Amino acid sequence: MSPMNWTLATPEIFLGIAxxxxxxxxxxxxxxxxxxVSMAVIGAFVVTxxxxxxxxxxTAFLGQYVSDxxxxxxxxxxxxxxxxxxxxxxxxxxxxxxxxxxxAVLMLFATMGMLVMVSANxxxxxxxxxxxxxxxxxxxxxxxxxxxxSAEAGLKYFVLGALASGLxxxxxxLVYGFAGSTNFDRLADALVGGxxxxxxxxxxxxxxxxxxxxxxxxxxxxxxxxxxxxxxTPVTAFFATAPKVAAIALLMxxxxxxxxxxxxxxxxxxxxxxxxxxxxxxxxxIGQRNIKRLMAYSSIGHIGYALMGLAVASDTGFRGVLVxxxxxxxxxxxxxxxxxxxxxxxRALEQVDDLAGIGRTDPAMAMWMAVFMFSMAGIPPLAGFxxxxxxxxxxxxxxxxxxxxxxxxxSVVATYYYLRIVKVMYFDAGTAPLDARPAxxxxxxxxxxVATVLFFLFPAPIIAAAQVAxxxxxx
Amino acid sequence: MNAAGFPILSLVTFLxxxxxxxxxxxxxxxxxVARNARWTALWASLIxxxxxxxxxxxxxxxxAEFQFVEQxxxxxxxxxxxxxxxxxxxxxFILLSTIxxxxxxxxxxxxxxxxxxxxMVAFLVLESMMIGMFAALDFVLFYIFFEAVLIPxxxxxxIWGGGRRVYAALKFFLYTxxxxxxxxxAILAIWYQAGTTDIPVLMQTVFSPQMQFWLxxxxxxxxxxxxxxxPVHTWLPDAHVEAPTAGSVILAxxxxxxxxxxFLRFSxxxxxxxxxxxxxxxxxxxxxxxxxxxxxxxxxxxxxxLIAYSSIAHMGIVTLGIxxxxxxGLSGALFTMLSHGVVSGALFLCVGVLYDRVHSREIxxxxxxxxxxxxxxxVFMVFTMASVALPGLAGFPGExxxxxxAFKVNPWVALGACMGMILGAAYALYLYRRVIFGKIVREDLxxxxxxxxxxxxxxxPLILLTIWMGVYPSSFLNFFEATVAALIARHEAALxxxxxxxx
Numbered sequence: 002m003s004p005m006n007w008t009l010a011t012p013e014i015f016l017g018i019a020x021x022x023x024x025x026x027x028x029x030x031x032x033x034x035x036x037x038v039s040m041a042v043i044g045a046f047v048v049t050x051x052x053x054x055x056x057x058x059x060t061a062f063l064g065q066y067v068s069d070x071x072x073x074x075x076x077x078x079x080x081x082x083x084x085x086x087x088x089x090x091x092x093x094x095x096x097x098x099x100x101x102x103x104x105a106v107l108m109l110f111a112t113m114g115m116l117v118m119v120s121a122n123x124x125x126x127x128x129x130x131x132x133x134x135x136x137x138x139x140x141x142x143x144x145x146x147x148x149x150x151s152a153e154a155g156l157k158y159f160v161l162g163a164l165a166s167g168l169x170x171x172x173x174x175l176v177y178g179f180a181g182s183t184n185f186d187r188l189a190d191a192l193v194g195g196x197x198x199x200x201x202x203x204x205x206x207x208x209x210x211x212x213x214x215x216x217x218x219x220x221x222x223x224x225x226x227x228x229x230x231x232x233x234t235p236v237t238a239f240f241a242t243a244p245k246v247a248a249i250a251l252l253m254x255x256x257x258x259x260x261x262x263x264x265x266x267x268x269x270x271x272x273x274x275x276x277x278x279x280x281x282x283x284x285x286x287i288g289q290r291n292i293k294r295l296m297a298y299s300s301i302g303h304i305g306y307a308l309m310g311l312a313v314a315s316d317t318g319f320r321g322v323l324v325x326x327x328x329x330x331x332x333x334x335x336x337x338x339x340x341x342x343x344x345x346x347x348r349a350l351e352q353v354d355d356l357a358g359i360g361r362t363d364p365a366m367a368m369w370m371a372v373f374m375f376s377m378a379g380i381p382p383l384a385g386f387x388x389x390x391x392x393x394x395x396x397x398x399x400x401x402x403x404x405x406x407x408x409x410x411x412s413v414v415a416t417y418y419y420l421r422i423v424k425v426m427y428f429d430a431g432t433a434p435l436d437a438r439p440a441x442x443x444x445x446x447x448x449x450x451v452a453t454v455l456f457f458l459f460p461a462p463i464i465a466a467a468q469v470a471x472x473x474x475x476x
Numbered sequence: 477m478n479a480a481g482f483p484i485l486s487l488v489t490f491l492x493x494x495x496x497x498x499x500x501x502x503x504x505x506x507x508x509v510a511r512n513a514r515w516t517a518l519w520a521s522l523i524x525x526x527x528x529x530x531x532x533x534x535x536x537x538x539x540a541e542f543q544f545v546e547q548x549x550x551x552x553x554x555x556x557x558x559x560x561x562x563x564x565x566x567x568x569f570i571l572l573s574t575i576x577x578x579x580x581x582x583x584x585x586x587x588x589x590x591x592x593x594x595x596m597v598a599f600l601v602l603e604s605m606m607i608g609m610f611a612a613l614d615f616v617l618f619y620i621f622f623e624a625v626l627i628p629x630x631x632x633x634x635i636w637g638g639g640r641r642v643y644a645a646l647k648f649f650l651y652t653x654x655x656x657x658x659x660x661x662a663i664l665a666i667w668y669q670a671g672t673t674d675i676p677v678l679m680q681t682v683f684s685p686q687m688q689f690w691l692x693x694x695x696x697x698x699x700x701x702x703x704x705x706x707p708v709h710t711w712l713p714d715a716h717v718e719a720p721t722a723g724s725v726i727l728a729x730x731x732x733x734x735x736x737x738x739f740l741r742f743s744x745x746x747x748x749x750x751x752x753x754x755x756x757x758x759x760x761x762x763x764x765x766x767x768x769x770x771x772x773x774x775x776x777x778x779x780x781x782l783i784a785y786s787s788i789a790h791m792g793i794v795t796l797g798i799x800x801x802x803x804x805g806l807s808g809a810l811f812t813m814l815s816h817g818v819v820s821g822a823l824f825l826c827v828g829v830l831y832d833r834v835h836s837r838e839i840x841x842x843x844x845x846x847x848x849x850x851x852x853x854x855v856f857m858v859f860t861m862a863s864v865a866l867p868g869l870a871g872f873p874g875e876x877x878x879x880x881x882a883f884k885v886n887p888w889v890a891l892g893a894c895m896g897m898i899l900g901a902a903y904a905l906y907l908y909r910r911v912i913f914g915k916i917v918r919e920d921l922x923x924x925x926x927x928x929x930x931x932x933x934x935x936x937p938l939i940l941l942t943i944w945m946g947v948y949p950s951s952f953l954n955f956f957e958a959t960v961a962a963l964i965a966r967h968e969a970a971l972x973x974x975x976x977x978x979x
Contacts, residue, residue, distance in 0.1 A: 360635075361591070375627055380653075381620035390616075390660075395663040405664075409657040416653055420630070420646060428634045428642050457620070461551060468553075 009061040009068050012052040012076070013116050019045040020109045027102035035094065037101035039087055042109045046084040050077055060122055064184050074470035075119040075250035078327055082243035083112040085334045085445055087460060089341045090235035092439040096347065097233060099145050107144075108239065111137035115247035119254065119429035124173040124183040124208075127251065131169070131215070135162050141239070142232045151344050154231030161224045165214030172207025175200055188259035202266050208255065209270055213258035218308060219277030226404075229297035234349065236301045237293055238337030239302050242330045249307055249326050256311065257475045264302040271312040274296060276407050278305030283411035286418045292340060292353045295418065296333075299377065302415055303329050308406055310392040313399040316471055321391035323467040328376075328388040328456065335449030336373045339366055342438040342446075350435075353422060358431010366438070367426045369450040374419040379412055384456035391464075485544050485560040488528050488570065489608045492577070495520025496600040499593055510592035514585060517596035521578040521603060528574040529608075534923070535567050540962030542613060542676060543567075550617075555672035558598035559613040564812065564959030565740050566610045568952065569733060572817045573610070575937065576729045577603040580722035582934045583825055585870050587721060587832050588636060595636060599722070602628040606730050610737065615663050615673035618741075622734065626751045629723070629731065637718040644711075645717035653712040657703035659788060666746075679745045679966070685974070692750035695743050702735030705758075705795060706765035716784035717837070721760055721828030724780060728787050729821035731812050736794045740806075744798070745963060748970035755799040762799075763892030765792035770899035773810065774906065779827045779837045782907055786863065789896055790816045796893055797878035801967055805881025806960045807953055812874030814952060815862070815945050819870055822859045822938040826852075829931060830911075833924050844916035849926045853912045855935050860908045861941045864901040870945035 007014070023045065027038045053076045060067045087108055094100040114133030121127035139162065143155020177183050179201040180191045197205075214221040229237045256267055282302020289295040307329070310321035343350040360367040376385035389412065397407040456463075495516055495817035502512045536543060542561035550558045562570065564929055581599060588595050611619035634645035649782060667673050670681045683691065701708045712732075716724050744751050766789050773785035790812065797809030829852060830845070831837055846853035858869070875897060883890040916922055927935070945952060 114604045300823065360594075364594070380627060386620070386623075390664075394664050394667065397661065398668050405661055409661060412657055413650060413654045417646070417650060420649060423630075424634060424642055424646070425633060428645070461553075464551070464553075 003074070005063065006059065006061040009057060009059055010054060010066055010120070012049045013113060015052055016045060016049045016109065016113045016116065019048075020106060023109065024106050027106060033100065034102045034220065035100040035104065036091065039091055039105040042105040043084050043087055043108060046080045046112065050080045053077060053080070053116075060186075062126070062446065064186065065123045065126040066117075067185075068120060069473035070466075071250070071254065071470040071473040072120045074466055075246060076116050077329060078246050079112060079115045079119070079243045082246060082330050082334065083108060083115075083192065083239070085449075086235065086239035086242060087332070088441050088445055089238050089338055090094065090233075091441055093233065093235050093341050097145060097349065099233065101144075104141065104144055107137045107141050110140070110238075114244065115193075115243060118247050119250045121251065121254070122185045124185075127168060127255070128166075128173065131251070132166060134247065135166065135215075136357075138162075138240065141236050142228055144236060145233045149267070150231040151233060154228045157231075158224055158228045161214070165211045165221065168207050169212075170209025172204045172209075172211060175204025175207060178203060184411070185255070185259040189261065190359065192262050193262065194262060195458050197263055197266065202263070205260060205263065205267060206270060209252075209267060210256070212248060212252045213274055216245055216252065216304050217297075217301055218274040218304050219281050219301065220274075221277070222281065225301060227296045228298040229300075230291055230294045230351075234293065234337065234341050234351075237296070238334065238341065241296065241333050244331055245300070246326050249311075249322065250305075253311060253322060254474055256314075257319060257471075261475065268312050268314050271308050272401075272404065275305050275308035275312050275404060277300060277310060279303075279407055279411040283414035286415070289418075290353055291351050292343075292356070293351055295353065295422075296336065296340070299415070299418075300333070302411065303377070305411070306389060306392055306408060309401070309404050310395050312404060313395045313401055315395060315399055316475055317398055318392070318395035318476055319471040320464070320467045321388075321395045323470055324387040324391050324464060327463060327467070328384045328453075331449050331452050332373050332376050332385060335369060335446055335453065336377070337404065338442045338445040338449070339370045339373070342366060342435065342442045344436045344438075345433060347436065354429075355427055356422065356425050357429040358426075359435060360427035362431055362434035365443075366435075368443065369446045370426060371423050372450050372453055374422050378416040378419040380416075382454075382457040386454045387456060387460055482863055483546050484530055484534075485546055485562065485611045488524055488531070488574065489560070489604055489611055491524045491527065492520055492600040492604040492607075496604070498596045499597050499600070502593065510589075513596040514581070515530070515595040517581050517600055518578060519912040520600055521574070521581055524603070524607075525574040525578055528571055531562065531567055535562070535955065537564070538958055540564065540959045550614075551867040555667070555674065556616045557674060558617060559674055560608075560611045560617075561613045562611055564956035565963075566737070568810075568814055569610045569730070569737060569817075572605050572733075572814060573603060573606045573730050575941075576817070576821055578726060579821075579825070579934050579937065580725050582930060583725070583828060583913065584720065584722045585930060587828065591635065594649065595632070598631050599726075602632070602726060606726075606734075609734060613675045615666065615675060615678065615742075617673075618675075619656070619660060619663055621739075625731065625734070626652060629727070632723040633715055633719045636720040636723070638719070640714070641718045644714040647829075648715040649710045649900075650833070651708070652701055655666070655698040655708075658694045659698035662691045665691065675741070681746070682970070682973075683747065687751055688750035691752075692743060692747045692754055695738065695747070696754070698760075699735040699738040699743070702738065703732060704735065704788060704792045704956070705761050705792070705796060706768060706788070707761075709765070712788060713781050713784040716787075717778060717780045718825075721824060721831065724784075724824040724828075725821040728783070728824060729817040732787060732791055733817060736791065736809065736813055739795065739798050740810075740963075744801075744967060746968045749974050751799065751967075752971055755778065755801070755803060758795055758799040759886075759889050759892075762792040762796040763895075765789060766796075766892060766896035767843040767899065770896060770903060774899070777839055779839055779907065779911070780824065780828075781837075782839070782903060783823050783827065786903065787816070787820050788901065789900060790820070793878050793893055793896055794873055796889065797874075797881055800878075800881040800885045800889075801964060802881040802884050803960055803964055804877045804884070806963065807956060808874045808877025808879075808881055810874075810956050810960070811945075811949065811953060812871075812878060815870035815942075817875050818938055818941050819859055819862045821937065822942070823863060825934060825938070826856045826859060829927065839910050841918070842911045842921065843918075844912075844921065845924070846912045847916060848922060848924045851926050851932075855927070855939065856912060857908065858939055858942060860904050862946070864904045865897055866946075866947045867978055868943075872941040872946055873949040905912040951974060
C-alpha cells in the first residue's frame with residue numbers, strides 16, 4: 002500500500018483551490034464578472050499546466066492516483082484545449098446573453114475532473130473524475146437555459162450520461178467482484194496471463210460501454226448530434242475537444258494497464274466500435290445541413306480512426322492514438338473558432354450554406370477553414386495526414402487489414418463532405434459578409450492553423466513525447 | 477554530388493512557395509494587388525526556371541546514380557528522411573514543370589480577372605508540389621507531394637473553372653484520392669517490411685512474389701487513375717473541360733505524367749516480377765485506351781474534350797512503352813511523356829486563345845479562322861502536326877521508339893500502338909480542318925484579332941521546343957539513356973534471380 006504522498010497531486014489541488022477562490026471572487030461583486038473570471042480561470046489553467054510539467058512520478062492517495070509521462074502528456078493537451086475553449090466563449094457568450102461567470106467556473110471544474118480521470122489508478126478515482134466532468138458538462142450543455150434547444154441538449158445528455166455512468170459503475174462492481182480489487186496495479190497482477198472468467202469479461206465490457214459513451218463511439222453515439230446542435234457553439238467546441246482527449250486517454254490507461262493481458266477480449270469490442278464509428282461518421286455526415294451536426298458526425302468518425310490504433314493494442318497503435326488525438330484536438334479548436342465566428346447582423350449562424358462566399362468576403366478565415374477541412378480529410382502535408390499515417394501504420398503492422406481498408410474507404414467518403422464545405426466557401430456565390438469577428442477568435446484560428454500547416458516541419462518532438470507517454474502505461 | 481554545397485533541388489522546389497508567401501502578404505486595392513500578384517508570380521516562376529536550368533547543365537548523363545542529392549533527418553526513428561535527388565528519369569520532368577508554369581502564368585495574364593491573388597498563389601503552390609514530387613527520393617515525402625498537388629488543382633478547377641466546375645473538381649479530387657489512399661496502404665506495408673522508405677534503399681529490397689502482387693495492385697490503383705488508363709479515365713475529360721486554360725495545361729502537361737512516373741519509379745524497380753506478370757494486362761488496357769479514346773475523340777463537339785481524349789490515347793502509348801521492358805520502349809515512353817507535356821499543353825493554350833476571344837469551345841462555332849488569324853493558324857498547325865507525330869516534330873521520335881520496343885515484345889501490341897497513330901492523325905486533322913479552314917459563317921468571327929505580343933511570347937518557347945525535340949531528339953534521349961539501361965539490367969537480374977529460385 003503506497004502512502005498518501007498527497008503533494009504529488011499539486012496541480013489538481015491547486016486547480017481545485019483556485020476554482021473555489023475564483024467562485025468566491027465571482028459572487029461577491031454586484032456586477033457581472035464573466036470576463037475577469039474567465040481570465041482568472043485561463044490563468045489558473047496556465048499555472049496548472051506549468052505545475053503538471055514539473056510533476057514528479059509515482060502514486061498517491063493509497064494508490065488511487067498516479068502521475069507519469071502519460072498523464073502529463075494528456076493533461077497538457079486537456080489544459081490547452083480547455084483554455085482555448087474558454088477563449089472561444091468570451092465574445093460569443095456576451096452576445097448570446099449567457100455571459101455569466103459560472104460558465105468559466107464550471108469549465109474549471111470540468112477540467113479538474115478530466116485531470117483526475119487521466120491520473121486515475123483505481124476504478125473509484127476514475128469514477129469520481131468522470132462524474133465531476135460529466136456533472137459540469139450537463140450544466141454547461143444547458144447553459145443557454147432560455148433556449149429550448151439548449152435545455153433539451155442538457156437534459157438529453159444528462160439522461161443518457163447517467164445511464165452510461167450506471168453501466169460503468171455496474172461494470173466496475175462486476176470487475177471488483179470477480180477480480181477482488183479496484184486498483185489498477187492489483188488488477189494487472191490478478192489478470193496476468195490473460196485468462197479471465199466470464200463475469201470479469203462482462204464487467205470489462207460494461208466499463209468499456211460506459212467509456213465509449215463519453216467518447217461517442219458507435220453504438221453509443223446517439224446523443225452526440227443532438228447535443229452538439231443544441232448546445233451553444235462554444236460549448237460544442239469544448240465538448241468536441243478536451244473531454245474527448247480525456248476520455249480516450251482514460252480508455253487507453255484502463256485497457257493498456259490493468260486489462261492489458263486481456264487484449265484479445267477487448268480488442269474485438271474496440272474493433273467493432275472503430276469500424277462502426279468510421280462508417281457512421283463518414284456516411285451520416287453527408288446529408289447534414291447544420292454545420293454543428295456535421296461536425297458531430299465528423300467527430301464520431303475521427304474517434305473511429307483513433308480507436309483503430311487502440312484496437313491494434315500495440316505500442317505503435319497507442320502512440321498513434323495519442324498523436325491522432327493531439328492533432329484532432331488542435332484542428333477541431335480551429336474549426337470551432339470559425340463556427341463561433343459565423344455571425345451575420347448579430348445573429349449566430351449554423352448552416353453550412355451560411356458560409357457561402359466567405360472565400361471572397363473574408364479570405365483569411367476561409368483559408369484557415371480550408372486548411373482545417375483538408376487536414377481533417379487527411380490530405381498531406383497538413384497535420385491530419387500524419388495522424389492518419391500513424392494509426393494506419395499501426396493497423397498494417399498488426400495485420401488489421403480490414404480496419405485499414407475500411408479506414409481508407411471512409412476517408413474518401415468523409416473527404417467528400419469536408420470538400421463540400423470548401424466548395425461552399427470558395428465556389429458558391431455568397432450573400433452579405435459576416436460580421437467582424439473579435440480578435441481572440443482570429444488569434445485562435447491563426448495559431449491552430451499555423452500549427453496544422455507546419456506540423457510536418459517538426460513532427461519528431463510530439464511523436465517522441467507520445468512515445469514516452471505510451472511507454473509509461475504499456476511498458 | 478553536392479551534399480555539402482548548394483541545395484539546388486530544395487531551392488527549386490521551395491522558391492515558388494516563397495513567391496506565394498510574398499503574394500499573400502501584398503495589401504492594398506484590388507487592382508494593385510492583382511498587378512503585384514501577376515508580376516511576383518511571373519518573376520518567381522522565371523527565377524525558378526533559371527535555377528532549374530542548372531540541373532540541365534550540371535547533370536551528368538553518363539551515370540544512372542542519383543545526382544544533386546540532399547539528405548536531412550526528418551523522422552529518424554521511422555527511417556523516413558528528407559531525401560531529394562534526380563536521375564535521368566526525373567530531371568527532365570522538373571524542367572518541364574518549371575517551363576510550363578511561367579507560360580501558364582503568362583497565358584492567364586488577362587483571362588483571369590477575379591481573385592488574381594489567390595490564383596497566382598495556387599499556381600505557385602502547385603509548381604512547388606510538382607517539382608517536389610519529381611525530386612523526392614523518400615516514399616513518404618513523395619506521397620506528401622503527390623497528394624498535396626490535389627489541393628491547389630481542386631481550387632483552380634473549382635474557382636476559376638467553367639459551368640460544371642464544382643462537379644468536375646469534386647470528381648477529380650475524390651477519384652485520385654481513392655487511388656492514392658490504396659497506395660498509402662502499400663507504402664505502409666513496404667515501410668513495415670523494409671523498415672525504411674528511402675527509395676534508393678528500397679530498390680535493393682526484394683519482396684516476396686505474393687506481396688509484390690498486392691503491392692502492384694495498390695500502386696496500380698493509384699497510378700492508373702493518375703495516368704489515366706482506361707477504364708478509370710472518366711475524371712479527365714470533365715476536369716479538362718471545366719478547368720481554366722492554364723489549369724488544363726498543367727493537368728495535361730505535368731499531372732498526367734505523375735502516374736507514368738510512378739510506374740517507372742516504383743512499380744518497375746521495386747516489383748519486377750509482378751510488373752512482368754501484369755504486363756499483358758497493361759498492354760490490353762493500353763491498347764483499348766489508344767483505340768477506344770481515339771474513336772471517342774473523333775466524335776467530340778468540344779475542342780477541349782477532344783484534346784483531353786487524345787491525351788488519354790497518348791498516355792496509353794506511354795504505359796505500353798513502359799511495360800515492354802526494352803530500352804527503346806522505356807526511352808520512347810519517357811520521350812513521349814515529355815513531348816506530350818509540351819504539345820498537349822500548347823494545344824490547350826491554342827484552344828484558350830480562341831476561348832478568350834469568342835468564349836466558346838464548341839467546334840461548330842468556328843470555321844475559317846485562318847483568314848482572320850493567319851499567325852494563329854500556323855501555330856495551331858505546328859502543334860497539331862506534332863500531336864499526330866509528324867516526323868521532324870516532337871511527337872514522332874517517342875512514338876516510333878515505343879512501337880519499335882513493342883514490336884520486340886509482340887507484333888500485335890505494336891500494331892495496336894500504330895492504330896493509335898493513324899486514328900490520332902484522323903481526329904487531329906479533322907479538328908484542325910473544322911476550326912481553321914472553311915468559310916467564315918459567323919459574323920463575330922470576322923473581327924477576331926490575331927495573336928497579341930503576349931501570346932507570341934507564350935507560344936515561342938513551345939514552338940522552339942517542339943522543333944528541337946523533333947529534329948535533334950538525342951539531346952533529350954541522352955539524359956535517360958544510362959538510367960534506362962540500369963533499370964532494365966536490374967529488372968532482368970531480378971527476374972533471373974526469381975527464375976533460379978523458382979527452379
